[in-house]
Every structure is written in C-alpha cells, then in structure tokens.
Amino acid sequence: MKKTGMLVRGALLAAVFIVMSAQAVLADDTTRFVPGTKVNGIGIGGLTVEEAKTQIEGFYSAEYKLTIKEKDGKTETLKGGDVGYKAAAPEGLSAILDEQNASGRVSGPSADNSHSVNMSVQFDEGTLTNAVNGLSCISGSDIVVTQNAHITAYQEGTPFTIIPEVQGNNVDKEKVLALIREAVKSGSSEVDLAATGCYVTVSVTAEDAALKDLCDTMNRCRDMVITYQFGEQTIKLEGETICTWILGSTQDGLVDVNYDMAAAFVKSMADQFDTAGKTRAFHTTTGKDLNLTGPYGWKIDQAGETASLIAMIRTGQSQLREPVYSKKAQDRTTDWGNTYVEIDLTNQHVYMYKDGALAWDAPCVTGNVSKNYTTPEGIYSLTYKQTDRILRGEKKADGTYEYESHVDYWMPFNGGIGLHDASWRSKFGGTIYQYGGSHGCINLPSAKAQTLYDMVYTGIPVICYN
Structure with missing residues (x-):
C-alpha cells in the first residue's frame, strides 16, 4: 500500500509538472494569447490570432444568443439562427496580442486579460424584425396597454368626464427593435428593456x-x-x-x-x-324688374x-x-342698399342714387356693339377713382397701343371698364353706341363726369343692365 501511494503521488506531481510546463510554454509563446485571455467573454487563451478568430466567429455564429430582460424578472432569448446571424472577428485581436507581449505576458488570477471588442456582424433585417415582433413582450396575450388619463367621448345628455390613466406593460416596438438591432450589431449578449426606457409610461394622470x-x-x-x-x-x-x-x-x-x-x-x-355671383332681382329706374348677377355682394x-x-x-x-x-355688400336686405350707380345700357343713361333719392343722372355712350365691344351687364362695385389718367388699349407689335385717350375723371368698376369723361364727344345717348360706341367704357359729358366723380366712392355698387 505504501508503495502504491507513492506511485499515485508521483503521477500527480508529474501531471502538475506537465501542466505547469505547458503553461510556461504558452506564456512564453508570443504567437499565442496568454492563458485566461477572454474577448467578449469567450476564452481564447493559448490560441493564435487566427485560431482565436475562428473560435470567436464560431461561437457567435453558432452559439450567439441575446437575452432580453423584461419587467417582473421575465426574460426572452433570441438565438443567432433566429436573425440570420453571421459574425466576423475584428482586426483588434492582433493589437491585444501585441499589448500582452509588450507588457510581459502577465497571466494568472491577478491579471486582467478580459477584453471587449465590437464585432463585425451581418444579419437579415427582415428576419430580425419578424423575430422581434414575435417576442411575447410585443405580441403576447398578457399585454396591458398603457393609457394616459383622457376625457370621455361625447354622449348626448352626458357630461364629459376624465377616465383615469392605466400603467400597462406594453413596450415601444420601434425602440425595442432599434435596441435589439444595435445589440446584435455589436455582439452584445444582453439588453434590459426597462433600463433603456423601452416601456411605455403614463405621461398624463387624472390629476393633471x-x-x-x-x-x-x-x-x-x-x-x-x-x-x-x-x-x-x-x-x-x-x-x-x-x-x-x-x-x-x-x-x-x-x-x-x-x-x-x-x-x-x-x-x-x-x-x-x-x-x-348669384342672381338677384333689380328694379330699374324705368320700372323694369330684372334678374342680374355679378361679383358684387356678400x-x-x-x-x-x-x-x-x-x-x-x-x-x-x-x-x-x-x-x-x-x-361685403352695403345692405343685407338689398345688397346695393339705397346708394348706387345705375347704368341703363339700352336707354344709354346713367343714374346715381343717394339715400334712396335720385341725386344725379346723365346720358352716356357705352361699348360699340358693331365691333363686339358691348359693355357687359352685371352687379359690380367701384374699384377706385383717379384724376388725370391716360387710358390705353392693347399693345401692338410695333410697341404702340390700339388707342390712347386722356381723361380727367376715371372711375373703373369691371377690370378695364369704367365711367369717365369723353371730351372728344359732342353728343351722348341715343343709338350712338351701336356703331360709334366706346371700347366698353361708359363715356360721359365732361361736366357731368366731374360731378359724379365727386359723389362716388370706392366700393359703391355699380349696376349695368340692358
């Protein structure tokens, strides 16, 4: 028995010697990482850079899993295969070995040979998204949706009231997806949804x-x-x-x-x-009732x-x-109220009513019918008034104008159509307009035009009719 015990002790001593010798060899082999070296928690002690690269890539590609910490101590796991995961070890492995060699290749319990590096990884975005959407924290049956305090919808005969808030356990799906995507990219092994603010929280309470x-x-x-x-x-x-x-x-x-x-x-x-723009009834000075439309009105x-x-x-x-x-018009009952200008195109006469009474009138000459310059009917308003104005027709190819006429009193109400003096005319009224009329304007005797000019104002209704 004594001899046997000595043999066992000898064998153990020999084994220890062999291990120590091997470690000594590894410690001295500058092509290999010192014993106890870990990268991202994966042991690579005693391996060359290429062997370590194979070891790390193999672990991540085959063994990688991401633990997802949730509320109430719950966890879920995504494996590399769930997301189409492939990893490539970083170039930084050589730098770690160089650092160990430069620092004397220290190893053992007192030496810190743990390192963290960012992995170069690939994964399928669609597969990852589907895997995340399938997590119970997103699609589980026990999810309680967080709701802010809010006001009830309208119900006839019932006052509005405040519905209290509900603090649930649902997560912000986009935040979770972004968090897990980044974790997979970096090769992280764990994420904490609560710690990273992925749970939806109440922002409005019933006491707000x-x-x-x-x-x-x-x-x-x-x-x-x-x-x-x-x-x-x-x-x-x-x-x-x-x-x-x-x-x-x-x-x-x-x-x-x-x-x-x-x-x-x-x-x-x-x-x-x-x-x-709508049709309205107008009673003319000569006693007719006409239906007219035009831009003036409410x-x-x-x-x-x-x-x-x-x-x-x-x-x-x-x-x-x-x-x-x-x-806006002047009156809600009758748009033009009782102060307006009335132009009778058939009888070639203009009237101006003030406060319901005829305050002014004069014969006129309107647009030349034979040349298709007929003055249009309608309910308008005075755009503005101006003295000492030159009226021009269309500009011709040679740079001159179709016509140029100086007037002392210009009162437009429908674009380029307006009331004005016509000193070049000696006669007004009658049938002049049918063959010798204007380009569409209402020509007035000079003295009459001056009087009317002093009476009218911007916005006064101007009503033309046949």
Whole structure:
C-alpha cells in the first residue's frame, strides 16, 4: 500500500509538472494569447490570432444568443439562427496580442486579460424584425396597454368626464427593435428593456391640471350657443351640435375640433347667405324688374371663418357674431342698399342714387356693339377713382397701343371698364353706341363726369343692365 501511494503521488506531481510546463510554454509563446485571455467573454487563451478568430466567429455564429430582460424578472432569448446571424472577428485581436507581449505576458488570477471588442456582424433585417415582433413582450396575450388619463367621448345628455390613466406593460416596438438591432450589431449578449426606457409610461394622470381645465371647457361647450347674424336673420349653432365635433384634445392641450365638420357648417351658411355671383332681382329706374348677377355682394371667407369658429369653440363661451367675409355688400336686405350707380345700357343713361333719392343722372355712350365691344351687364362695385389718367388699349407689335385717350375723371368698376369723361364727344345717348360706341367704357359729358366723380366712392355698387 505504501508503495502504491507513492506511485499515485508521483503521477500527480508529474501531471502538475506537465501542466505547469505547458503553461510556461504558452506564456512564453508570443504567437499565442496568454492563458485566461477572454474577448467578449469567450476564452481564447493559448490560441493564435487566427485560431482565436475562428473560435470567436464560431461561437457567435453558432452559439450567439441575446437575452432580453423584461419587467417582473421575465426574460426572452433570441438565438443567432433566429436573425440570420453571421459574425466576423475584428482586426483588434492582433493589437491585444501585441499589448500582452509588450507588457510581459502577465497571466494568472491577478491579471486582467478580459477584453471587449465590437464585432463585425451581418444579419437579415427582415428576419430580425419578424423575430422581434414575435417576442411575447410585443405580441403576447398578457399585454396591458398603457393609457394616459383622457376625457370621455361625447354622449348626448352626458357630461364629459376624465377616465383615469392605466400603467400597462406594453413596450415601444420601434425602440425595442432599434435596441435589439444595435445589440446584435455589436455582439452584445444582453439588453434590459426597462433600463433603456423601452416601456411605455403614463405621461398624463387624472390629476393633471391642464386635463381638468380641458374637461371643464368641453363641458362649457355643451351649454354654449354661437349665434350668427345675417341682417335680421340669425343662425344658431347649439352646444349639443358642437360637442359632436369634439375629438378630444390637441397636442397643445386645446379642444380638438373636427375641422371638416366645422367647415361643412360654415359652407352651409355660405350656401344660404352668400350673394356674390348669384342672381338677384333689380328694379330699374324705368320700372323694369330684372334678374342680374355679378361679383358684387356678400361672400363668406370660409377658411377664415372656419378657423375663427374653431377658436370660439375652444373658449367655451357663447357669442353673437358676424362671419368673416371676403366680400361685403352695403345692405343685407338689398345688397346695393339705397346708394348706387345705375347704368341703363339700352336707354344709354346713367343714374346715381343717394339715400334712396335720385341725386344725379346723365346720358352716356357705352361699348360699340358693331365691333363686339358691348359693355357687359352685371352687379359690380367701384374699384377706385383717379384724376388725370391716360387710358390705353392693347399693345401692338410695333410697341404702340390700339388707342390712347386722356381723361380727367376715371372711375373703373369691371377690370378695364369704367365711367369717365369723353371730351372728344359732342353728343351722348341715343343709338350712338351701336356703331360709334366706346371700347366698353361708359363715356360721359365732361361736366357731368366731374360731378359724379365727386359723389362716388370706392366700393359703391355699380349696376349695368340692358
């Protein structure tokens, strides 16, 4: 027995000697990493650079897995094969070996020979995305969706109230995908969804002051009335209708109003009350009743009024208002009111009424019918007035104009068509216009034109008819 024990001890000593000798050899072999060397947790001690590269690539390609830490101690794992993973060891391995050789090839328990390097990896983006979407933290059946405190949808006869927040366990899928993509790229073995802010958190609670103010405003909307005034007629927009337009709140914490519904309401008012461009009845000085149209009249600025209406709703305050107009007439009952210029194209006469009474009149000459310069009918308004003006026709190829006429009093109302003095004429009225008329303007005797010029103003209605 004694002899046997001595033999065993001898064998053990021999084995230890062999190991120590081998380590000594490795420690002295400058082509190999010192014992205990690890890169990204993978042991490469005793290997050459090429062998270490094979070892690391083989590990990552075959053994790589990413542990995903979730809430409540849950974890999930993605393997390299789940994402089409392939890895290539970095060029930095040679630098690690060079550093070990330069520092005396220190090894053993007291030596820190652990290194971290970024891996050059490839993976299939589509496969990765599908794998992430399949994680239970994204598509699992036990997901509770986080919800901010919010205001109830409108229900007829029921006040708006605040629904409390819910802190769930759902994640921001795009954040998770980006986090895992970067982890796979770098060869990391673990990610923590909570630590990296991937879980959706409550940002608005039931105690939020802005939310409470919004709820109060929305409830005021239930009782508000916006009354639109159109002369003696009114249109009322009731709170119960307004509340059906409310979508909730904007990012700025304002009442979010359905723009299309508000715009449709404004359009309905425009359809009913706009007169510009529509046919209207006009009673002439000679006693005729004519149906005329033209650009003059009332016209709601629909975009402007929709914006104003939404702003009013957000106050929760009842209001009486006129809409925003892009065009206004003088009167709501009769657009032209009782002060206007009337041009009788058939009888070649112009009248000016002020406060319902005839204040001025004169014979005229209008557009030459035989040359297709007929002055157009319509309801217009004076664009502006100007003295000492040269009127020009179309410019010809030689640089001259079709005609050039100096006038002392110029009063346009329909583009280039206007009232003006015509000192070159000695006669007015009658049938002159049929063959010797103007280019479309209303020619007046000089003295009469001066008097009219002093009486009219920008915007006064001008009504032409046959």
